[in-house]
Amino acid sequence: MKIINKKIINDVGGVKIIQLDIASGDIASKALAGQFVMLMVNDKGERIPLTLVNTDKSRGTVSLIFQEAGFTTQSLGKLNSGDALYSLVGPLGHPTEIKRYGRVILVGGGVGIAEILPVARALKGAGNHITTILGSRNKELLILETELKSASDQIYIMTDDGSYGRKGFTTDMLKELLSKDKYDLIYSVGPIPMMKRVVLVSREYNTKILVSLNALMVDATGMCGCCRVSVFGEVKFSCVDGPDFDGAGVDWEELEKRNKVYSVQEKHICNLFSAS
């Protein structure tokens, strides 16, 4: 659980996206693309899920990438090389189903791009043709372009402000691609509004869509139901039934609301600790 390496991927206006390489031979030897870990920064901390971005079996390390968005990720960002996490458990959840689909489009937005990377590599390894669309607010915030470039056959960058790649949403590019060619699978991770739009486009072009969900979790072993989501009207637990689901069936509105259930406390604890 010791942090072997810390890399600040970017730092925009004080909000950092950080990569931590953490020693855990057991997790590294077992983890597959699409799985996640639960961690606690210290003994008073929350348990939060983070997707495994990379695993290095020979070094016995796992890599996590996160944005300093809330209290716990900010606390995590304060740790340095040599520090240890209080708790780290994994690999959790089902791995992404890796097989030869044919032509696959990966759509990643924001820090969700980090979660696309292991899936891109695994799908590529399984002989798929990979087209990647990355979306970011601006050039500075874009992450892992180089890594994803080498894991893809084609890559398209979309920025909200047009400061890099093309101006527009990932779904603009997605539509363009789907209207020209046939694809066998879309895999998407990013902010909920983006994934919602990706699903709408996939429906329009009748293409299979998998999404990885970021629900709130406590134990992440199927015991609390905090992460429950409705998929095709059935209640599923993201932690043990997911985190990948058929995007066409996800009740996004419910998920969006459930993810905000502690927004008041989150604000409170952030203010409290930033004041002190």
Next chain:
Amino acid sequence: MKKEPIKVREAPAEIRVGNFEEVVKGYSEEEALLEASRCLQCKNPVCISGCPVGIDIKKFIYHITQKDYQAAYFTIREKNNFPSICGRVCPAEYQCRKTCIFTKKGFPCASEQAINIHFLECFAGDYGKNNNLGVPVEKKEEFSKFKVAVVGSGPAGLCCAGELARKGVKVDIFESLHKTGGVLRYGIPPFRLPWDVLDFEINYLKKLGVNFITNFLIGKVKTIKELFNQGYAKVFLGLGAGVPSFLGIKGENLCNIYSVNEFLTRVNLMSAYRFPEFHTPVNIGKNVLIVGGGNTAMDSARVALRLQKINGLPLNTTVIYRRTEIEMPARRLEIEHAREEGIKFEFLVQPKEFIGNEEGFVKRLVCLKAKLGEPDSSGRRRPVIIGGSEFELDCDLCVIAVGLKANQVLINATPELKTDKYSDVIVDSESMESSIKGVFAGGDIVGGEGTVIEAMGMAKKASRTIIDELSKKGEE
């Protein structure tokens, strides 16, 4: 003349709802002596048949009357590894106290006159704890070459590990959470089972040489097969029943509707009642409804009430149950304590639908009234819905406490492990061996939601088989 039962001291209700300290203060020496002296020392002590592990109740109570508390402690320890825990959480009114000679024939649970066996057990257990009495260690050299993996650090796992370790077997306990104790830690609130009692037992196992490996989810990071490959001679599964049941009604995924496990885990394991000092949040309701009639329903009701008190809100927590008080599976003591603390009860009420606001938070629960019909498969009278009886209750936080099912992660990862229709692990009832040779199981993963002492009984059986088999192996 019959002596009156000695009441146990308790924290006053109006004070205790403001904290998470233990409610039952236990007997003083004097009180324990008086209560023990009420025992008739029956020639045929039927109380013993009421104990799932067959503690020699008559004998330990006799030792208390003789002020030989050490002997009382060791008498209990012969059958029960955790007297301080069981003395606090056993449903004694349905077990030993129900079969006590003082209980009136045909009574559904223990009469008030029945000897307070559980409080005496707790007294003896705490004496042992306070005087650091361990169990006699019978370590044998022949066992030290064997390693056993115990999966899960709840009641069954702890008991099995202790039994094996005191014979000299090397034991590793794997726990997926960051803390040990299983349901004793994440489920039972500290006002019923204080952490120091649990920690004492766990530290004792550590002294015996048991190795605890937390943050380790067997089934994901290692399979059973890999455990054997790593040199473990046997594997014991004490996986527990932690998968929450929901009602399956409309609106159940609205915000602030918790499964009982989520609610209790946040508050107990993660100390959310001390937010923001501890960083895990839990929401606090003004109109809290708890659905269910078991111990977890009582625990979550009393937790919700404490959260209201600590946060300066008027106390307003109601338990709704579809049968009546007689059919409630909770311990009578918990129901009494809940009532004293100000928990309200609505019986013969069946939830129908949750209604929320724009932001997706629960606001009301639509209910139906019920009446009791014929007994169902559980032997309890079945609730029958009364047509046209719909009504609404205000509800801004709800805890669903309607049962827990077997944990599935390891079971799903192990197709060769045979399970029954409830997804519980099937074992031979004598050896406790599962369908996989060398893999044993006990506790809620075998019997479904049960008691700590039942789990312990199963774990003991399994440990006996394991020891027998290891002895034979040692001779080979």
